[in-house]
Amino acid sequence: MNEVIKMILVLTVICLVSALALTALNDGLQARIAQQEEFYVRGPAVREVFVDAPNDPVAQAFTVELDGVAWRIYPWIENGECQAVALEVAGKGGYGGDVRVITGIDLSASRILGARVTQHSETPGVGTRVAATTYMNKAYGGLAVDVGLTVALQSAGGEIEAVAGATRTSTAVADAVNRAVAFALAHRDEIPDWAREKVQ
Numbered sequence: 557m558n559e560v561i562k563m564i565l566v567l568t569v570i571c572l573v574s575a576l577a578l579t580a581l582n583d584g585l586q587a588r589i590a591q592q593e594e595f596y597v598r599g600p601a602v603r604e605v606f607v608d609a610p611n612d613p614v615a616q617a618f619t620v621e622l623d624g625v626a627w628r629i630y631p632w633i634e635n636g637e638c639q640a641v642a643l644e645v646a647g648k649g650g651y652g653g654d655v656r657v658i659t660g661i662d663l664s665a666s667r668i669l670g671a672r673v674t675q676h677s678e679t680p681g682v683g684t685r686v687a688a689t690t691y692m693n694k695a696y697g698g699l700a701v702d703v704g705l706t707v708a709l710q711s712a713g714g715e716i717e718a719v720a721g722a723t724r725t726s727t728a729v730a731d732a733v734n735r736a737v738a739f740a741l742a743h744r745d746e747i748p749d750w751a752r753e754k755v756q
Contacts, residue, residue, distance in 0.1 A: 597674050598658060602630045602642045604689075605660035605670035610634050613642060618754035627739065631751045632660075638751035639664060641740055644674055647732025651724040652677030655686075657732035661701070661740040663747065668707075671696040671733050676725070683725035691719060696733060703741045707734040 599614040606613050613630040620627050632640035640662045646654040655676045660669035673687035685691065695716050701707065708714025709730050711723070718726035740747070 598628075598630075598644055601644075601658040601672035601674050602660075604672055605642050605658055606630070606632050606640070607670075609640075616751075616755045618750065620750055620754075629747070629750070630658075631747075631755060633751060633755065638748040638755075640669060641747055642669075643736040643739060645732045645735045645739070647728035647730065647735065649724055649731055650676060650678055650728035651683050651722075652679065655725060655728035655732060657729055657736070659696070659733045659736035661737055663740065663744050666700060666702050666741070668696050668699040668701060668733065668737065671729070673729060676728075678722070678725045683722045686719045686722050686725045686729050692729075701737045701741065707737055 594614070594617075602613050602617075603609075609632045611631075611633045613632055616633065617628060617630045620629060628644060630642040631638045632642075640660060642658050642660040644656055644658045646656050648654060653676075655678070656674045657671055658674050659671045661667075662669055671692050672689070673692070676683065676687065678684050678686070696707075699707070699715065706712075706714060707716065707730055709716050709718050709723070709726055711718065712727075712730075714730065716726070716730050
């Protein structure tokens, strides 16, 4: 009986030490993971969406917290003023879960400059076709937006054509773009002030 109790105690201690070590390692790597995602995933997507930006929106990105949600904002700054923003937002309803999309919005012209999928778990060869640059440019590039208008698929009364066989993924992308547009337009007057305050 004593041997069994001793074995249980030893296994408990080993499991506890392992769990603490893995938690510490994970916490220590979070900043590094975020930095790598910024450099290899979000950064290139922002630069594709803001191909003609006169500044470096990735280097001048800033975060604003509203209602407990942190919004990472990539500003297009021209002549000292924030003309457009890019935001990464998760769209709901994808076949494999949320689909994260970077969307660039021209604040003065009220139009989408472009959108790029940055993260998804969709079916290769089917849902992944939604992430193709040609589809994203055709579906979202230059799309006029305004407060009260919803970016949605044609089947939901919007202007966006879904990719055949990937309706759920197309829906998630449209949802992400819609959320980004709604945020940018709702805060259109505040964003230039945030950029002036936060961008050095």
